[in-house]
Amino acid sequence: MAADLPRTVSRFLRWDVLITALLVAVFLGGAATSPDFTGAGNLSFALGDLGEIALIALAMTLLVVAAEVDLSVASVLGMSSALLGALWDAGWAIETIIPLVVAVGAVCGLVNGLLVTRLGLPSLAVTIGTLALYRGLAYVILGDRAVAEFPQQYVSLAVDTVPGTPIPYPVAIFVVLAVITGVVLHATGLGRALFAIGAQRDAAFFAGIRVNRIKLVLFVVAGTVAAFAGVVYTLRYGSARADNGLGIELAVIAAVLLGGVDFDGGKGTLAGVVAGVLLIGIVRNLLMLGDVATEIQSIVTGLLLIISVLTPRLMAVVRERRRPPRLEGTAP
Numbered sequence: 001m002a003a004d005l006p007r008t009v010s011r012f013l014r015w016d017v018l019i020t021a022l023l024v025a026v027f028l029g030g031a032a033t034s035p036d037f038t039g040a041g042n043l044s045f046a047l048g049d050l051g052e053i054a055l056i057a058l059a060m061t062l063l064v065v066a067a068e069v070d071l072s073v074a075s076v077l078g079m080s081s082a083l084l085g086a087l088w089d090a091g092w093a094i095e096t097i098i099p100l101v102v103a104v105g106a107v108c109g110l111v112n113g114l115l116v117t118r119l120g121l122p123s124l125a126v127t128i129g130t131l132a133l134y135r136g137l138a139y140v141i142l143g144d145r146a147v148a149e150f151p152q153q154y155v156s157l158a159v160d161t162v163p164g165t166p167i168p169y170p171v172a173i174f175v176v177l178a179v180i181t182g183v184v185l186h187a188t189g190l191g192r193a194l195f196a197i198g199a200q201r202d203a204a205f206f207a208g209i210r211v212n213r214i215k216l217v218l219f220v221v222a223g224t225v226a227a228f229a230g231v232v233y234t235l236r237y238g239s240a241r242a243d244n245g246l247g248i249e250l251a252v253i254a255a256v257l258l259g260g261v262d263f264d265g266g267k268g269t270l271a272g273v274v275a276g277v278l279l280i281g282i283v284r285n286l287l288m289l290g291d292v293a294t295e296i297q298s299i300v301t302g303l304l305l306i307i308s309v310l311t312p313r314l315m316a317v318v319r320e321r322r323r324p325p326r327l328e329g330t331a332p
Contacts, residue, residue, distance in 0.1 A: 015260035015311075016272025023279045030286045037289060044166040048159065048236065050281035051170035052077065052229040052245065054274075056252045058174070058181045059222040061273045063123075064256055065185065067198040067265025068116065068215055071127040073226040073252060075134035076108045077245035080230030082138040085147030085240025094151050098231055105227020106220050108134055113219030117212040123219075131249070138242035147240040158235035170232045182270040190214070198265025247298070254301055255280045257308035280304065 030037040056073050063070055080101045087097045108130070115126045162172050185191040196204040197211050205211045234240045259276030261268030280301070287297050 016269045016275065019259060019272055019279060020275045023275050023282070026279060026282050026286075030282060034286065034289050037286065040166045042285070042289070044161050044168060046281055046285035047166065047171045048168040049284065050277065051168060051174060051236070052233045053248060053251050053255060053280065054171065054174045054277045055177070055229045055232070056222075056226055056248070057255045057273055057277050058177055058270075059218070059225040060252050060256050061259075061261055061268065061270060062181070062185065062194060063218050063222055064261045064263060065198050065265060065268050066194045066215060066218060067201065068123040068218065069127065069253070069263075070109070070112060070123065070219060070222045070226075071249050071253075072108070072112060072130040072134055073222060073229075074245045074248040075131045075138070076105050076223055076226035077230035077233060077248060078242055079108070079134045079138040079141065080105055080227040081234040081240045081244040082142035082242040084231060084234050085145075086141050088150065088240070089145075089147045094154055101231055102224055102227045105230070106224040108227070109220040109223020110216070112223065113216035116219065117216045135242070135246075142240065142242045144242070148238055150235055150238060150240075155235050155238055158232050170236070178270065178274060185270050194218075195266055198262075198267070200266075250298075250305060251280055251284075251301055254305040254308060258304055259308075263309060276308070 036042050056077075060070065060073065083104060084097055084101050087100070088094065112123070112127055112130055115121050115130075116123045157169050159168065161168050167175075185194065193204065193209045193214060196207065196209060197214065201211060230245065233244055237244070255276040256268075256273055257263060257276075258279060259268065259271075259273035261273060283300060283304070284297060287300065
């Protein structure tokens, strides 16, 4: 029994468990300090405000587990919004525009993936470049204009809630996709391949895993999801602009890393990421309820990003130092 105690303690000290506990504590603290926080209207608003970040975080989780990253997702969102607005303004049918916009997002992800997998360029550098490229294309497409007056039935799908709940429809879509992503990541051969690629790319390659093909697909998925998030964002705000979603990539990365996914790849759980996403959303909402300036909210997001990177590494150092020294001549 005593021998199982350290193992039990280590389970409770897992990062995703700690983040979930922190999420509960922050929620209870918000409920105790702000009377409006737990109202159905505010919870619906908070979840809706989190929808695009949550959707993109699912695709980003798969990428980071495989030791890659896509910093261009917010720019793909903005370009998708601009393209949607330009085509709507030109008289296209919304039923034609949405699939086309999502397809363009997939092409953006394909470009990122080809640069990384075929040319061997680091994804961080590539997607910093395409971050600027895709945002620039958004301004080429739409300029400084804002396009509005989209069909009400589509706007309603972006802002209305599932009957009888405070959950907006985009968040309900996120829940379904999160379940699918969780099954893929933790219960399939593809998920095991992603962890293997992130932990040791060369070993995964020699084990017969199609490393480049899988990474290429992940980038395409990231671009596709970011474009869909751009559609949701545009309809939710009722305005297509080239600067829509500016800076969202930082919140996405913060949520993924805060959820315990190692930026070096090979480690993490989707449950931790969902907790990280919700924690980011609750903190943002509490700051809004407190009339905190947008600049301060950005500072808090940046601090959470730093904490999410620094804390697990400090915990690893502490565990390493507490490990008993190995005697000379003994097996490792």
